[in-house]
Amino acid sequence: MIRVLFNKKGGVGKSSLTVNLAAIAASFGHKTLIIDLDTQCNSSAYLNALQNSEQDTIADLFAQSITFHIHRRPAKDFCQATAHENLFIIPGSTRLTEMESELHSRHKIYKLREALESLKKDYDYIFIDTAPALNFYSLSALIAADRCLIPIDCDDFARQGLYSLQQKIAEIREDHNDALAIEGIIANQFLGTANLPKQIIEELKAEGFNVLPEYISQSVKMRESHQAKQPLIHLAPKHKLTQSLVTIFQHLDTAE
Ligand SMILES: Nc1ncnc2c1ncn2[C@@H]1O[C@H](COP(=O)(O)OP(=O)(O)OP(=O)(O)O)[C@@H](O)[C@H]1O
Ligand SMILES: [Mg+2]
Numbered sequence: 579m580i581r582v583l584f585n586k587k588g589g590v591g592k593s594s595l596t597v598n599l600a601a602i603a604a605s606f607g608h609k610t611l612i613i614d615l616d617t618q619c620n621s622s623a624y625l626n627a628l629q630n631s632e633q634d635t636i637a638d639l640f641a642q643s644i645t646f647h648i649h650r651r652p653a654k655d656f657c658q659a660t661a662h663e664n665l666f667i668i669p670g671s672t673r674l675t676e677m678e679s680e681l682h683s684r685h686k687i688y689k690l691r692e693a694l695e696s697l698k699k700d701y702d703y704i705f706i707d708t709a710p711a712l713n714f715y716s717l718s719a720l721i722a723a724d725r726c727l728i729p730i731d732c733d734d735f736a737r738q739g740l741y742s743l744q745q746k747i748a749e750i751r752e753d754h755n756d757a758l759a760i761e762g763i764i765a766n767q768f769l770g771t772a773n774l775p776k777q778i779i780e781e782l783k784a785e786g787f788n789v790l791p792e793y794i795s796q797s798v799k800m801r802e803s804h805q806a807k808q809p810l811i812h813l814a815p816k817h818k819l820t821q822s823l824v825t826i827f828q829h830l831d832t833a834e
Pocket of ligand 1: 590591
């Protein structure tokens with residue numbers, strides 16, 4: 579199952595959730611791959627996967643489709659092991675920016691889907707982290723994925739962006755990928771003591787959005803986990819934040 583975490587809004591938890599859900603999947607024994615499609619490379623940095631990755635980033639994989647290669651390397655050659663058992667990553671790269679217009683003008687929008695088709699049989703779970711923009715790469719991801727998870731930070735701007743996102747996903751489903759479904763909205767940085775987040779979630783549910791039943795609270799543990807370059811399941815397996823993420827993963831797992 580290929581999942582993309584996407585929201586045009588920045589800082590809502592796409593990278594944090596990609597890495598932590600993937601790390602939980604891996605810790606439960608599932609072979610899991612992360613694809614980092616963001617030039618910020620936050621999920622790659624989180625997993626300490628930026629060293630020694632000169633030739634093995636997602637940009638190198640895309641570059642093969644626009645430059646001549648006598649021997650094209652298969653997508654599996656770009657998957658790197660991480661420090662955690664069962665967890666692999668194709669790291670991000672800042673070079674994605676300079677390649678974007680050429681990839682776009684040469685109609686390479688299905689290249690990621692082709693690459694993932696070849697990897698699908700090797701992994702139980704594939705999670706794709708995206709940039710906070712509907713650019714060539716996030717569109718490629720939405721075309722390649724089976725499910726889209728949408729993290730929100732429970733503020734009013736987040737809600738406004740959801741309507742256009744829902745419409746865009748319907749368009750992609752119709753034009754490119756009839757398998758694509760919005761699996762759910764993940765309420766992140768939820769503050770149970772304030773009224774607004776609860777109100778926003780209730781309104782979203784009333785409008786028919788599937789907000790996953792477990793909300794992820796705001797906790798400094800998340801930042802500590804980034805700093806330590808250790809996913810929460812390894813840094814703080816018993817922490818409330820970790821347990822919420824496990825519950826979300828289990829929700830996805832049973833939805834397989
Ligand atoms: N539940 C949480 N509690 C506390 N801090 C959080 C939580 N989730 C995310 N953060 C923090 O919020 C910031 C943004 O998170 P993250 O980078 O995962 O979002 P993003 O959607 O990937 O951002 P971007 O759009 O820039 O790629 C980070 O500093 C992260 O540590
Ligand atoms: Mg990010």
